[in-house]
Every structure is written in structure tokens, then in C-alpha cells.
Amino acid sequence: VSTLNIGQKLSEGKTKQIFELVDQPGLVLVQSKDQITAGNAARKDQMEGKAAIANKTTCCVFKLLQESGIKTAFVQQHSETAFTAAHCEMIPIEWVCRRVATGSFLKRNPGVKEGYRFTPLKMEMFFKDDANNDPQWSEEQVLAAKFSLAGLTIGQCEVDIMNRSTVAIFEILEKAWATQNCTLVDMKIEFGVNVKTREIVLSDVIDNDSWRLWPAGDRSQQKDKQVYRDLKEVTPEAMQMVKRNFEWVSERVQLLLEPQASGRVVVLMGSTSDMAHCEKIKKACTSYGLPCILRVTSAHKGPDETLRIKAEYEGDGVPTIFVAVAGRSNGLGPVMSGNTAYPVINCPPLTPDWGAQDVWSSLRLPSGLGCSTILSPDAAAQFAAQIIGLSNHLVWCKLRASMLNTWVSLKLADQKLQACSL
Ligand SMILES: Nc1ncnc2c1ncn2[C@@H]1O[C@H](COP(=O)(O)OP(=O)(O)OP(=O)(O)O)[C@@H](O)[C@H]1O
Ligand SMILES: *[C@@H]1O[C@H](CO)[C@@H](O)[C@H](O)[C@H]1NC(C)=O
Ligand SMILES: *[C@@H]1O[C@H](CO)[C@@H](O)[C@H](O)[C@H]1NC(C)=O
Ligand SMILES: *[C@@H]1O[C@H](CO)[C@@H](O)[C@H](O)[C@H]1NC(C)=O
Ligand SMILES: CC(=O)N[C@H]1CO[C@H](CO)[C@@H](O)[C@@H]1O
Ligand SMILES: [Mg+2]
Secondary structure (H helix, E strand, C coil): CCCCCEEEEEEECCCEEEEEECCCCCEEEEEECCEEEECCCCEEEECCCHHHHHHHHHHHHHHHHHHHCCCECEEEEEECCEEEEECEEECCEEEEEEEECCCHHHHHCCCCCCCCEEEEEEEEEEECCHHHCCCEECHHHHHHHCCEECCEECCHHHHHHHHHHHHHHHHHHHHHHHCCCEEEEEEEEEEEEECCCCCEEEECCCCHHHEEEEECCCHHHCCCCHHHHCCCCCCHHHHHHHHHHHHHHHHHHHHHHCCCCCCEEEEEECCHHHHHHHHHHHHHHHHCCCCEEEEECCCCCCHHHHHHHHHHHHCCCCCEEEEEECCCCCCHHHHHHCCCCCCEEECCCCCCCCHHHHCHHHHCCCCCCCCEECCCHHHHHHHHHHHHHCCCHHHHHHHHHHHHHHHHHHHHHHHHHHHHHC
16 A cells, blocks of 8 residues: 555545545545445445445456546555545536336336346436435436536537447446346446546446346346345344345456456468568557467468468467468468368558559458458457457457547547637
8 A cells, every 4th residue: 555645635425535635636535435325325324344345346347447448537546445536527417327127217217117128228317416316317408507627518529428438338347247147237427527638537436336236137136235225124134235245246346357268369471571560460459458479381382380380279279360461472361261260360461563463362262261351450450359359358348448439539529620610
């Protein structure tokens, strides 16, 4: 535990305190309290160790999101019960995202049966207003409020970005929990405006208060705070059960950060003259957390070696994608494709002089071959990641976040262009 120079308390709520950090302008310390509340604090009990569990849950979840590429306020864990985060001005809206209908949704939408699955996900917004029990708001109401935080006015563009981000965050957590045979039923999150960068980032915390989790999709085994809300009477035994459920989650939340499946990309190049092209593939694979191995072999000049190298990677059971990099006539990819059940991607380094002719050696193939051809080294790596991502949630989460970030940059670029041309 490093020592922080803790400054004045900036705010305090029902579950946490926010402190300024004297030596780190722009950052705050988020300190959890050992208190569990429900029904807007109508019920309140101390639960020893709850803060530590909440902190661990938040830290693991934010780490998963951060490593995936989602922009969050989280910086790092500080102690058992605290973490440092970017100082944000909070947007007073709770974004709720649902996969399965349950809880308050059923009350507000009579007739809908519990267990109804939303595809696409159902989005709802609630204005954070304790005095009025957090009323549900429409998009138009959010826009009409014209919130201004850290110098940023919350308009259509900002609402769209939060909406899209909430969906991506839900899908990432849903995918991660699925590895533990757990259904993420619904989730609520909050966004803030980073006071330094004026960016909208996921803020506050994500812990048991924030979601419903049903192991094996079974509501009767739920492990979230609903168990506490549903208690008829708060007895020491009942609180022990709530705590055991919380501990069940905190044991598993760590597993969300661990890969559940292996995978690798093996780039075969016909000659080291294509090394720069191959290094680009490797760099892009690394950005998805995919191990990438470079080998030199020519299917024309050393077919025995090519097949021996192939056998090396078929022999240890690690799911492998071969990328063939061969200039002029690409014999490498098609020969590999005809002799392995693993996927093969041709990524020929085409040259301006003969490229238009050379590409046909990758495209026009004997029957029975299923190799694909992707010209851009980045795109070849992305396609390999998409295949591995079918069984590896950490890779899938990076792809999902990258798709969100691309969408957001386009949106912001358009907004900037419109502002300039006004
Ligand atoms: N990174 C951050 N920077 C600044 N403030 C933050 C940050 N993260 C959380 N906060 C704020 O800290 C305050 C205390 O949090 P807490 O969750 O305890 O409040 P609360 O009583 O639940 O009230 P609320 O209904 O606003 O959540 C909240 O106002 C929250 O928005
Ligand atoms: C809370 O944060 C600290 C900071 O490093 C971390 O080590 C700890 O595991 C977290 N919480 C719990 C419950 O352990
Ligand atoms: C969020 O996006 C979805 C899909 O585009 C849309 O149907 C919904 O109205 C949006 N909700 C809000 C609150 O912006
Ligand atoms: C999830 O369920 C499957 C099938 O029932 C089982 O094989 C697997 O071990 C379970 N995984 C976890 C993490 O519980
Ligand atoms: C706020 C909250 O209740 N968080 C819980 C989420 O999950 C962990 C797992 O044990 C609990 O300890 C937390 O208290
Ligand atoms: Mg709160």
C-alpha cells in the first residue's frame, strides 16, 4: 500500500467517500464504506468486510474493462477498501441495461413475463434524485435538462455516446460472466466527465449493487444484492448468507481477468524480405493479447520443412491460426490450407508492379481449400483475433471495445466538423 497525501473530502454518499489527492491533481481517492443499503437507505446495516469485497469487485471489473479498451475513471487499487480514480464531475443519470426482464421493469411494464429476453438489449435512464426516488427519464428529458459538467454540455452526441458505451460495457461483462456459467441479467452504471480531459468516462463503481447475476441462469441461485433486498427479517444468519453470496462473487470476479482458452497465431513467411510486413501482423496480434510466432519457410523450395513446422503446431493442441505471407506466387497458404484443419489466412505482401497478377495465386485455388485472403496486415490480425475471440473472452472483449471506440471517434469527428462549419 503506497502512501497517498490525502487532501480534503470532496463528497460523501451512502456507500463511499471521495478525497482530493494533494500530490496528484486530477485524481481522487474513492473510499468504500462498510455499509449496505437498500430502498434508498430505508434499510441500512453494517456488514464487516463488505467494503473490501466491494473494492475488489470494482477493481477487477474496471481492470477487465480498462484492459479491453473501455475508457474508465479507474486508475489503480490503493488499499483493501480504496482505489484511485480520475476526478470526474458526475452526470446525474443512472444508465440501466437489461438482457432479461425482472424486478422494477416488470412493475413498470405489466404483462411482460419475468425471464423475457431483450435482443437487442433494453436501455433505460433514471435521473438521480433521491427525494423523488430516481424517476425514469426519456432521452428528451435528459436533453432538456442541458446538464453542464466540467465545461461539457450534455447534448445528443453525448447521450448517444453514453448509450452506445453502456451496451458495449454490458456485452463485455456478459461475455466475461458467461465463462463462469453466470447470466448477467441487468446492470446499472454512471458516467462522469473527466475534469482534466473533458472526456465522458465510465465512473463511480461496478459492484454487487450494480447488477443481477444468476448462476447457470437460475434466479433461485442469484448471488447479488437482491438477496439482501428480499430479506424478510435481518437476522445475523441472514446477513451471513448475504455475505457468503458476496464472497462467492468476489472469488469469481478475479477469474473474469483470466483467459479461459489458449490460442495463437503462427505467421509463415516465404522469405525474410517480408519481415516488415510480418512484424505489422505481430504488432496487431499483440494489441489483441494474442501470442504471435514468426517462422520462415517456403512451400516451393522446402515443402518438407513447411509440413514439419505445420505438424509442430498441430501437435500440442493449442488452437492455432496460420497466416501465410508469400510474395509473387503464394504457394504457401494454399499448401497449408490443403493439409491442415486449422484456419489459414493469406496475407500476401503485394507490390505495385505485379500485385494485380500475383493476388490471383491466393484467390484462385483447387477445390477443397478454405483459406481466406486479407491484404492489410492489421486486418489479417483482426480476423485471426475474431476467430480466437469465439472461445477466448479476453480477446473478444478487446474487439468489442475497439468497435465502440471507432464508433465514438467517428461521432466526435463529425461533431467537430459540424461545429467548424457553423
Ligand atoms: N471518480 C469520481 N470522481 C468524483 N466523484 C465521484 C467519482 N466516483 C464517484 N463519485 C461520487 O462520489 C459520491 C459518493 O458516492 P456514493 O455512491 O456513496 O453516493 P450515494 O449516496 O450512493 O449517492 P448517489 O445516489 O449519487 O450514488 C457520489 O456523488 C458519486 O457520484
Ligand atoms: C482493494 O484494493 C486493494 C489495493 O491493492 C487490493 O489489493 C485488494 O485486493 C482490494 N480489495 C480486496 C477485497 O481485497
Ligand atoms: C439508445 O439506443 C437505442 C438503439 O439505438 C435506442 O433505441 C434508444 O432509444 C437509445 N436510448 C437512449 C436512452 O438514448
Ligand atoms: C460451466 O458449465 C459447463 C457445462 O455444464 C461445465 O462443464 C463447466 O465446468 C462450468 N464452468 C464453470 C466455471 O463452472
Ligand atoms: C456493493 C456490493 O454489495 N458489492 C458486493 C459485490 O460482490 C462482492 C463479492 O463478495 C461483495 O463482497 C461485495 O460486497
Ligand atoms: Mg452511488
